[in-house]
Amino acid sequence: MDTEAVRTFVRAAELGQLRHAADELGVTQQAASKRIAALERELDVRLFDRTARGVEPTLDGQVFLPHARNIVTGADRAVTAIRPGSRALRIDVLGLRSAQAVVLHDYWRSHPGTDLDVVTLRADDPRVVVAAVEAGELDAAFRSVTDPAALPREVRMIHAFGSPLELLVGPRHPLAAARTLTPAQLRKHRIWVPGIVPRSEWSDFYDQLATEFDLRIDAAGPNFGNEVLLDILADSSDVATFVGSRDRYLWPPGHDLRRIPIVNPALVYPLSFMHLRANPHPGLRPVIEHFATLPPLPEPAWLPSWARAPRRDEETPRP
Incomplete structure (x- = not known):
């Protein structure tokens, strides 16, 4: 083959x-x-x-x-075995428009000599990603295991950065004219987040968020992709969704969608970064150090319970 x-x-x-x-x-x-x-x-x-x-x-x-990925990974590892130091730093992100990809792109722009391989595993189960890191198929991944005790000893998970949420609405939505919103102002409004996978890190996040602030988060229906979601928001007078402040979304000018920051408190999705403790790739440490240069979170800020407790393996303390 x-x-x-x-x-x-x-x-x-x-x-x-x-x-x-x-x-x-x-x-x-x-x-x-x-x-x-x-x-x-x-x-x-x-x-x-x-x-x-x-x-x-x-x-x-x-x-x-997935089998094809294994074939490619095996071929790359075979080449790497005879050419040490020649492999790009391979990092998994949730999507190429996600905050993780944006942060990596900003890092690459300021360090243009860095050889990065940004990939998307499209795996909802964090255990699949942990296994890929443990096997050396990835150098690192922006994923969270909400119970760090479940991580293999060889894998380290640190806090990377927080992504404050914004409300995304169409021009006919009753909140469309707001410059900022508080969590209390979101109550009783339908916030549609299709495709929440049970037992995933984002499922846990949205469960805690809905309980803490009495929000109506609707995960009903299949996820047909961002384009369909944006089309629905543009035509709706009652549907909204959450996006991260660094997430990159594009839509036709006629949609007239509005991104509204949420404050008092900011609702923050925490991004973790996992890698092998013994990973020798020289490009890994500078990326980790870059996280400490990102702007601090707005105050006050809310995070889920699994992101509030200090972690044994924190390397770059963040506000």
């Missing part, structure tokens, strides 16, 4: 665009298409559906994707 064809499939699946995957891999889009076609012939399945926005893995493609 051609590992470069498998790599092309993985990056196209993660980026959602064959052209973007081709650019990243330094080949033409036609060459990338030929790689995918050859791989589909070898596997005797169709791996992608073509859509108006790009490509999406078929059911067979979704099944093949």
Whole structure:
């Protein structure tokens, strides 16, 4: 099996665009298409559906994707074994528009010589990510295990930074004209956060948030992606959602969506950073040190219970 064809499939699946995957891999889009076609012939399945926005893995493609990642990781580790120090620093983020990706991009812009490989595992269960870190498939990941005692001894988890929430609404929403909002002003309003996965870190976060401030957080329905959510918000007079203050969202000008900071207290989603204690990659320490340079959280601030207790492994104390 051609590992470069498998790599092309993985990056196209993660980026959602064959052209973007081709650019990243330094080949033409036609060459990338030929790689995918050859791989589909070898596997005797169709791996992608073509859509108006790009490509999406078929059911067979979704099944093949984690195995394909393992193939690529194995090939990369084989090369690394004979070329020490040549591998990019591989860090997992929840999404390429997430606050984690934005912070890493800002770091890279200020340290342009850094060789970064930013990936998205698309794993809701943090144990899957912990296993990837433990196995050396990732150098680090922006994930939280709400019970640090459940972490393997070889894996360290530290606080990276906090992401204050903003309310995102359309122009017809009754809160659309507000410059700031308090948690009390959000009560009785429907806050739609589709796709909350039970027992995930964000499920725990939203459960505590709803209980603490008596909020109506609705996780009903499947998650059809940010574009669909933004379309619904633009047309709705009663639906809102939460976004992080650093999250990067784009929408058509006609949507006229408003991002409204929440204050007194700020509602803060804590981002943790996990890595192997014995990870020798020289690029890891500077990234960790970068977290301490980020602006402090607004005061007062609310965080979930699992982020308030001091952690044994804290390396970069944050306000």
